[in-house]
């Protein structure tokens with residue numbers, strides 16, 4: 116019997132990773148969408164579900180799971196998945212490469228990506244008078260100058276380095292998956308969010324993404340499970356927005 120799964124999703128978030136994996140595993144799931152507020156943070160409804168107030172959160176047979184890498188680990192450890200692992204087109208048992216790329220995705224890429232997004236959003240809010248009231252022109256220039264320095268001179272080059280490192284690594288793989296095998300594994304699911312944002316999301320065109328990562332992304336999007344995942348995200352978000 117399939118476990119009962121509820122995925123708590125925040126629009127434009129790391130939950131994308133979990134949609135893709137759930138579709139690959141053909142596990143039925145329901146979705147609860149939480150829509151970001153004007154400040155781009157999660158609404159209080161997510162904090163009622165998840166102790167961290169962050170997405171994704173997954174309720175698996177009544178147990179609340181957070182941290183996307185842990186959610187992926189728990190889904191891949193489900194007894195039905197373990198007993199079917201040879202028939203699935205997913206690297207179910209994590210390889211060393213999967214573990215490496217899962218850590219890299221969050222610990223090296225996303226921490227810089229997120230820092231840059233936060234600097235961008237908060238400096239705009241300051242300049243627009245939403246934090247300490249209206250600023251005079253000199254203060255606006257100072258906020259813009261410092262945030263511009265942080266995003267373009269400090270965080271930007273480091274973000275580009277993380278992309279270049281992933282590019283060089285994917286080009287060295289035999290099969291073109293971060294798992295190092297001929298199937299996508301936890302490392303691939305974890306890397307999906309950053310690469311999707313670089314090629315089709317909020318960061319599209321902002322960084323130099325090489326052909327190796329573009330090929331990886333194309334291979335992901337050719338998979339029926341990834342297509343179903345993106346379609347489901349779109350439909351669930353539209354349904355939630357229409358009820359607001």
Ligand SMILES: N[C@@H](CCC(=O)N[C@@H](CS)C(=O)NCC(=O)O)C(=O)O
Nearest residue numbers: 128129156157169170171182183184
């Ligand atoms: N390391 C966590 C990060 C979770 C996280 O930061 N999620 C973001 C969305 S991508 C979030 O919920 N942001 C809303 C907020 O911070 O208010 C994971 O991989 O699940």
